[in-house]
Amino acid sequence: MLRYLFRRLALTIPVLLGVATLVFALIHLIPGDPAQAMLGETAAEQDVQALRERLGLDRPLLEQYGRFLQGAVRGDLGVSLRTSEPVSQAILTRLPATLELAAAAMLVAIGVAIPLGIVAAVGRGTAVDHIATTLSLTGISIPNFWLGPLLAIVFAVELGWLPVSGRGTLAHLVLPAISLGAALAAILARMTRASLLEELREPYVQAARARGASRTRAVLRHAFRNSLIPVVTLIGLQFGAVLTGAVITETIFAWPGIGRLLIQSIGFRDYPLVQGCILFIAVTYVGMNLLTDLMYGVLDPRIRYE
Amino acid sequence: MSRVGAAIVLAAVLAALAGPLLAPFDPASQELALRLEGPNGVHWFGLDELGRDIFARVLAGARISLLVGLVVVGVSASVGTALGSIAGYFGGRIDEAISRAIDILLAFPGLLLAIALVAVLGPSLTNVVLALSLIGWVGYARLVRGQVLRTRELEFVQAARALGATTPRILLRHVIPTTLPAVTVQATLGMGGAILAEAALSFLGLGVQPPTPSWGTMLNYGRGHLLDAPHLTIFPGLAIAILVLGFNFLGDGLRDALDPATRGRKD
Numbered sequence: 001m002l003r004y005l006f007r008r009l010a011l012t013i014p015v016l017l018g019v020a021t022l023v024f025a026l027i028h029l030i031p032g033d034p035a036q037a038m039l040g041e042t043a044a045e046q047d048v049q050a051l052r053e054r055l056g057l058d059r060p061l062l063e064q065y066g067r068f069l070q071g072a073v074r075g076d077l078g079v080s081l082r083t084s085e086p087v088s089q090a091i092l093t094r095l096p097a098t099l100e101l102a103a104a105a106m107l108v109a110i111g112v113a114i115p116l117g118i119v120a121a122v123g124r125g126t127a128v129d130h131i132a133t134t135l136s137l138t139g140i141s142i143p144n145f146w147l148g149p150l151l152a153i154v155f156a157v158e159l160g161w162l163p164v165s166g167r168g169t170l171a172h173l174v175l176p177a178i179s180l181g182a183a184l185a186a187i188l189a190r191m192t193r194a195s196l197l198e199e200l201r202e203p204y205v206q207a208a209r210a211r212g213a214s215r216t217r218a219v220l221r222h223a224f225r226n227s228l229i230p231v232v233t234l235i236g237l238q239f240g241a242v243l244t245g246a247v248i249t250e251t252i253f254a255w256p257g258i259g260r261l262l263i264q265s266i267g268f269r270d271y272p273l274v275q276g277c278i279l280f281i282a283v284t285y286v287g288m289n290l291l292t293d294l295m296y297g298v299l300d301p302r303i304r305y306e
Numbered sequence: 307m308s309r310v311g312a313a314i315v316l317a318a319v320l321a322a323l324a325g326p327l328l329a330p331f332d333p334a335s336q337e338l339a340l341r342l343e344g345p346n347g348v349h350w351f352g353l354d355e356l357g358r359d360i361f362a363r364v365l366a367g368a369r370i371s372l373l374v375g376l377v378v379v380g381v382s383a384s385v386g387t388a389l390g391s392i393a394g395y396f397g398g399r400i401d402e403a404i405s406r407a408i409d410i411l412l413a414f415p416g417l418l419l420a421i422a423l424v425a426v427l428g429p430s431l432t433n434v435v436l437a438l439s440l441i442g443w444v445g446y447a448r449l450v451r452g453q454v455l456r457t458r459e460l461e462f463v464q465a466a467r468a469l470g471a472t473t474p475r476i477l478l479r480h481v482i483p484t485t486l487p488a489v490t491v492q493a494t495l496g497m498g499g500a501i502l503a504e505a506a507l508s509f510l511g512l513g514v515q516p517p518t519p520s521w522g523t524m525l526n527y528g529r530g531h532l533l534d535a536p537h538l539t540i541f542p543g544l545a546i547a548i549l550v551l552g553f554n555f556l557g558d559g560l561r562d563a564l565d566p567a568t569r570g571r572k573d
Contacts, residue, residue, distance in 0.1 A: 018410030022419075029426045137307075137558070141551035143502055145509045145525060146543030153536045164532075240415025247421065248506060252529070263510055266425040278414075278422045285415045 004297050012290050016283065017069075023279045024068045027271050028061075038081060038269045051081075055272070077276035082268050087276035091258055097167055098257035101180060101249065102242045104173050106235065108181035109188055114231075116185075117192025122219055124197060132189065139186025144245050148179035148252040165254035172253075180249040184238050188231060195230045199223035229299050236292025240285040308559015314552025322372050325365035333358060333366040333519050342535040352537040355527060360537065363519040364545050370520045371501045371549065374435060378500040379493050381439040386446025387489055391482050393447065394454025395473075404447065411444045417503055424512040434513045438503050442496065449492055453485045487564040494560055498553035505546050521546050 030037045035051040052058045055078070056067060071077060077087035120132035152175060156164035163172050199205060200223050208218045247259030254260070258277055265273035321328065331349070337357035345352040351360035393404035411419065423437035457463060458481065466476050507513035508522025516523060521542040528538030 014406060015409050015413050018406065019413045022410065022414075023422075026422055026426050029423070031427065134307075137554050138547075138551060141498065141554050142547045143505060143509075143543070143550070145506055145522070146539070146546060149525070149529060149532055149539045150543065153532055153539065157533055157536070240418075244416040244418050247418070248510065251510065262421070266421075266512070271426070274422065274425055278418060281418055282414050286413045289413075 001297065005294060008290060008293055008297075012286060015286060019282045019286065020069055020072050020279065021065075023275050023282070024065055026275055026278070027055075027057075030271070034271065038271055040269075072279065077279065078272040080265070080273045081270045082265075082273075087273050090261060090273060091276055091280050094256060094258045094261050097255060098243075098246055098250070098259060100167075100173065101176055101246055101255055101257060102239070104177035105181035105184065105242055105245075105249075106239075108177050109184035110235070112181075112185040113188030114192055116189040117231075118196060118219065118224065120189070120193040121196035121200065122215075129193075132193070136186040136189045136193075139182050139189075142182065144179050144183060145248045145252060147182055148175070148249060151175045151179055152252075165252075167255055176249050176253045176255055179252070180242060180245045183245065184242060187238060188234060191234050192227065192231050195227040196223055199227040202226075229296070232299065233292055233296050236288060236295065239288040239292075243281050243285060307555045308563070311552045311555025311557075311559060314548060315556055318368055318549050318552065319372065321365055322368040325362070325369060329359065329362035329365050331359035331362045333362040334517060335359075342531060342538075344535070344537055351541040352535070354524070354538055355531060355535075360524070360541050363524060364521070364541055366519040367521040367524065367542065367545065368549070370431070370514060370518065371504060371546070374431070374438070374504040375497040375500040375553075377435050378438040378442055378504075379496045381435075382442030382496065383446050383489055383493050385439070386443035386448075387450050387482060387485065389443065390447035390450030391454045391477055391485065394451040395458050395477060395481060401451070405451070408444050408448055408451075411441055412448075414441070417506055420503060420507060421510070421512060424507055429507075429512045429515055431514050431518065434504055434507050437507075438500055442500065445496070446489060446492060449488055450482075450485045453488060454481055457481050457484050491557055491561045491564060494553055495557035498550040498557070501546065501553070502550055 027034050033048065033052075035048045035055065035057055036043065039048055039051060049058075056064050059067075075088050077091075079086050080090055083090070116132050116135065120129045123129050152164050155162045155175060162174050163169075164175075166172055196219070200219070202223070205218050205223045208222045209215070213222070243259075246255075246257060247262055249255065250257045250259035251263050258280065262274065262277035262281075265271075265277065335358065337353065339357065340349075340353050341355055341357040343349065343353045343357075349359050349361065351364060354360055354363065389404050393401040414422075419441050420434075420437040423440065424433050427433040427436070463476060463480055466480050471479075504513055504520070505522035505525070508520045509526045510522075511526060514520035514523055516527075524542035525539060525546075528535075528542065531538050
């Protein structure tokens with residue numbers, strides 16, 4: 001297992017370096033002079049020059065790259081142009097809100113998807129299965145930037161049951177979590193169904209039935225547990241989709257997380273903050289994928305020896 | 307379900323092509339006195355904040371969505387197939403370089419890199435297509451690379467090589483055609499993904515800019531009128547969901563039809 005761990009870690013380092021390089025390159029993809037673009041066309045030349053010096057844009061490219069990498073490793077991602085707040089501090093302040101939303105969305109998704117997937121697999125080919133499959137495909141097709149406002153119209157505007165935006169109480173979390181978790185629920189339900197169907201064909205399930213185990217016991221105690229391996233992996237791999245979805249959901253529901261910070265900083269052309277948010281989300285995603293791979297190695301020992 | 311999907315996609319293509327004939331109003335013409343009016347017998351989907359007919363704008367938006375989908379999927383599938391087949395066929399350092407590029411781009415979750423690229427390049431339809439194509443080829447390249455790794459060892463490829471066929475000929479005539487069924491399925495599902503991504507970027511204000519009618523931009527403006535004019539949100543969103551559902555149904559059906567492992571199986 002230790003060898004597998006080191007091999008996986010070694011594979012992650014070049015990916016992280018590539019991610020950091022791409023994020024560094026972002027600021028240089030800005031058409032024309034990045035400092036001018038940040039301050040606007042009407043900015044005075046001395047202000048533009050001052051910003052160029054402050055961001056180190058007047059230095060050779062390699063030196064800028066070296067400084068960026070050193071800073072990223074130390075957690076120093078520069079300061080916000082608009083608020084002068086350190087970028088890493090701005091991100092960390094908003095991290096709990098994003099984690100809270102992501103965790104709630106995943107709970108919603110798992111709570112809906114697993115029972116739906118089981119019911120569809122057990123009743124394969126029946127009306128229940130068709131309904132569950134249609135629900136899953138519909139869930140994948142409905143964009144969260146439409147589902148969110150629809151939920152707000154019904155449950156906040158028409159019925160007045162839940163607050164339409166903001167963060168604070170559990171009630172504030174309900175609509176954003178459902179909006180963000182719906183697509184994940186649809187994907188997970190499809191995977192649960194497919195994985196459980198594969199397991200139900202295995203001889204050990206038939207053997208359990210032959211030994212007198214009830215159909216429910218054969219499904220829940222035997223097949224379901226083994227079918228969870230790919231489902232757990234998918235949950236880990238879908239974390240990235242949840243983080244990206246959070247950018248949109250946080251914008252819709254004025255949820256004060258990293259996603260909303262990213263969109264606001266794009267609006268203010270606060271590029272150090274944009275770079276910081278993108279780098280943070282991408283590195284978190286890489287870390288989550290690494291954890292998922294390691295967990296898969298624990299759950300299924302064959303993976304470690306491949 | 308694939309027939310339902312095909313019918314939806316066909317209807318959307320026809321609506322996009324015949325939009326100006328079907329819509330009784332110009333998508334850009336304004337009736338400010340009637341702004342935010344709800345659906346009625348004259349304006350079936352109601353009017354927006356500038357008094358423009360939402361039905362006409364939804365039809366015009368279909369053209370934008372399908373155009374973005376087609377260009378993004380076309381570019382992504384072509385580039386991805388070319389790079390994936392080169393990586394898989396030649397192996398070695400070329401494969402290493404392409405595979406590392408794939409790994410790095412896959413390290414960015416979904417739309418995030420597209421958001422970042424459009425944020426620095428500036429919001430426009432061209433930049434949306436560019437950003438989505440830059441990240442879109444990766445999925446095709448990975449898929450094709452895997453298939454080519456298997457195909458290059460098969461007898462008919464070795465026979466072509468033994469008969470003296472050149473590498474480009476082997477790739478174009480023998481190897482790449484075997485990957486086309488999988489690429490077709492991915493492209494069909496990718497159309498839905500590209501349409502969703504364009505709408506998401508436009509919704510965030512990073513995509514198609516007004517006054518060009520885009521479903522995402524329409525939803526973005528609808529956000530400000532959830533209380534007084536929910537029809538601004540309902541119809542463009544419904545259009546996105548139905549069209550994406552159509553492509554997903556069609557892609558699922560194609561996968562089942564083209565995959566020998568699932569053909570004829572009910573799950």
